Amino acid sequence: MVPIPSRDGIALVGFDADDTLWRSQDYFDDAQAQFERIVSAYVDLDDVGQRLYEYESRNIAFFGYGVKGMALSMVEAAVDITDARITAGDIHRIVALAKDLLRHPVEILAGVRDAVAAVAATHPVVLITKGDLFHQEAKVRDSGLADLFRRIEVVSEKDPPTYARLLEEFDVPAGRFLMVGNSLRSDIAPVLALGGWGVHVPYHTTWAHEAGARVEAGQARMRTIEAIGALPQVVRELDALAAAR
Template sequence: MIELVGFDGDDTLWHSEGYYQAANGEFERILARYVDLTDTHLHDRLLATERRNLRLFGYGAKGMTLSMLEAAIEITESRISAADLHRIISIGKDVLSHPVELLPGIRAAVEAVATRHRVVLITKGDLFHQEQKVDSCGLSDLFHRIEIVSEKDERAYQRVFTECAVRAEQFVMVGNSLRSDIAPVVKMGGWGIYMPYHVTWAHEADTDFAAESSRVVQVAAPDGIVGALSMLDARAA
């Protein structure tokens, strides 16, 4: 039976991607002064820069900002002004300082799960930013353990299993990303509750893992998590 339930942070417990999408929109408005956006494939070029830099900068607003600066200089062939580079830095600071807003109903869902199982928070991204979100979210008292990781891969999940003394088949991960939250856990023999967010970063959407698996239940909102967990608990038993 299920013993440990993991919850993702960004766009599972609290809103996040919308702030990044707004930042991308502002970035495009700045670059539109220098290039024809329809010809430069700006979105694709920025995404390629971000992916290229992940191993150096990691995930989060700081890595996004550095990648925006690099892409802006390359795309404009160094014609972008210092003032506009400074505006891009301000965009990153705005993302880092956005308020933490919980998804409706998520606290009740976590509380309900915590009455039956140990719960852990497993979130990835910039350490300082994620710590600030955890401190501000008002949910940290519910979790048995809080893990902030640089990447959600099998190595990271195995460390959680070892430290919490559970096997993969005793673990369920709740999250909005098939790539990071669900696929690695299922591959290891665990279970997943997939709760899609209304918008997803293209990098996280880049996966061939299908949610139509007997080890995964998809829910539309937090109020479906408890029922989905009961279904998976029965399957695991």
């Protein structure tokens, strides 16, 4: 259980990990570009990337999020798109792309540690991320940020039922919870739907699956910031608004 401050306002701040605290999608984009070059040697198509996403989106229900799901989707897509003409050697190259993704270094985004530490000085903070368990745990360990968080949760999906379950475990009402993340779909919209608060920190590239959500314009319980350095001040502002309700 996460201790709840006795005062009013925001009792708990949650942070997303990938593309909020450290780089992630850049590496996936690069792997997809290499996949497209491999497959393009067999077929003349302009939409290989879109075809791959169709496999990925269907396979989430089977493989979940993360590198392993992408790797299996790439193999399946490559076989289907090339009518099984792709060679074993090129399948091996695709598997190697996935291994490279799992080995990529954890590159903390500029200003992240100072911003998280500043928020953690005034509020309990937790990390809520989704994806492959082993990979996410390794990234958290290698990030050097784990000491800042009261709890670290790796979940299979980030939707209203998942957040509701976590908030029940934390013993925190939704109206006193604030989530920080780069994805409107996974980090902000589900929490707002429960009556919570959100700070959207857009990243320069977003996976297509995360780009579909919309949040009502002028949403009073959400702020968008362009740089993580603005977060501590925005948390203070939303804390005051939450306390006034």
